Amino acid sequence: MVDLSVKVGGLRLKNPIMPASGTFAEELTHLLDFNQLGALVTKTITSEKRTGNPMPRVCELADGMMNAIGIPSKGADLFIENVIPFYKGFDSPLIVSISAPTAQGFADLAARLSDIPGVAGIEANISCPNLEAHGQSFGMQAQSTRSVVTLMREVTSLPLWVKLTPNAGEVVPIALAAQDAGADAVVVGNTLLGLSIDIERARARLGNFMGGMSGAAIRPLMVRLTYQCAQALEIPVIGCGGIATADDALEFIYAGASAVQVGTATFLHPKTMNTMVGELQAFCQRKGVSSIATLIGALDDSPAEPFGAQP
Numbered sequence: 531m532v533d534l535s536v537k538v539g540g541l542r543l544k545n546p547i548m549p550a551s552g553t554f555a556e557e558l559t560h561l562l563d564f565n566q567l568g569a570l571v572t573k574t575i576t577s578e579k580r581t582g583n584p585m586p587r588v589c590e591l592a593d594g595m596m597n598a599i600g601i602p603s604k605g606a607d608l609f610i611e612n613v614i615p616f617y618k619g620f621d622s623p624l625i626v627s628i629s630a631p632t633a634q635g636f637a638d639l640a641a642r643l644s645d646i647p648g649v650a651g652i653e654a655n656i657s658c659p660n661l662e663a664h665g666q667s668f669g670m671q672a673q674s675t676r677s678v679v680t681l682m683r684e685v686t687s688l689p690l691w692v693k694l695t696p697n698a699g700e701v702v703p704i705a706l707a708a709q710d711a712g713a714d715a716v717v718v719g720n721t722l723l724g725l726s727i728d729i730e731r732a733r734a735r736l737g738n739f740m741g742g743m744s745g746a747a748i749r750p751l752m753v754r755l756t757y758q759c760a761q762a763l764e765i766p767v768i769g770c771g772g773i774a775t776a777d778d779a780l781e782f783i784y785a786g787a788s789a790v791q792v793g794t795a796t797f798l799h800p801k802t803m804n805t806m807v808g809e810l811q812a813f814c815q816r817k818g819v820s821s822i823a824t825l826i827g828a829l830d831d832s833p834a835e836p837f838g839a840q841p
């Protein structure tokens with residue numbers, strides 16, 4: 531039997547497969563075995579109620595999708611009252627994704643969640659606009675990342691994961707700032723800002739004009755960022771972006787990810803994450819690997835072989 535367990539940012543997970551925030555919710559329990567997941571990651575919540583962006587909020591791409599949902603939220607009170615109790619019925623750890631318009635707002639919500647039984651960890655979605663920096667995302671700069679993570683670290687001893695944005699371009703200095711400020715892990719990462727145009731109407735396809743690209747189209751970019759972050763950091767990296775099969779997940783794991791998150795693929799095939807766990811087992815068995823943890827960062831970075839060479 532292959533050991534699929536991994537250690538990630540203060541938690542031991544039974545396997546490295548977990549959902550990406552915003553693409554997973556309670557209703558999926560009818561289609562997916564939650565107890566087979568390494569962790570359960572919620573949609574990003576905010577303290578206050580938020581309505582989200584104008585419709586349409588999603589559109590399809592040739593090799594992925596775009597969304598500009600805008601983090602609609604029923605607020606933390608309702609979430610704590612209704613959603614957290616639901617997840618207590620499962621044995622996979624619950625990671626609550628949070629967001630706020632100010633660094634202090636992140637810290638207040640992190641502090642509040644730390645007192646709630648059933649919350650195993652916090653994932654800070656720092657891709658949201660920072661009202662104290664003219665609406666630029668916290669995750670675009672090392673300094674604003676450091677400030678927001680420092681404030682959260684002061685108020686919570688829960689495992690604290692920081693989800694980075696690829697839109698920053700140079701992501702490694704931002705990942706290092708998160709690590710220095712006390713993050714237990716980074717998630718690499720959120721969607722990539724794009725613009726899709728309906729040429730018949732000469733208008734943007736999304737109500738918010740621009741939106742975040744996800745799915746297979748962004749995978750090589752996210753594998754590259756995962757590799758660069760894993761090379762530079764001491765804390766674990768969680769890979770995310772375009773993962774739909776165990777082979778995709780293994781690319782991230784070889785690049786240095788200790789675990790991975792699956793988003794867009796779940797919309798196409800809701801059972802994807804459960805299927806991937808079985809495929810990971812089969813891959814490890816075929817390769818004679820007794821523990822998947824030994825594959826983390828095991829990329830052989832010598833030059834690729836010429837076409838036609840046998841593996």
Ligand SMILES: Cc1cc2nc3c(=O)[nH]c(=O)nc-3n(C[C@H](O)[C@H](O)[C@H](O)COP(=O)(O)O)c2cc1C
Binds near residue numbers: 551655748771794
């Ligand atoms: C419809 C949709 C909603 C999302 N909502 C959130 C969210 O609330 N919080 C967050 O951190 N990321 C959110 N994301 C980003 C995903 O968690 C993930 O980082 C991104 O989609 C890349 O992974 P994928 O290619 O597997 O989808 C959302 C993505 C999609 C497609």
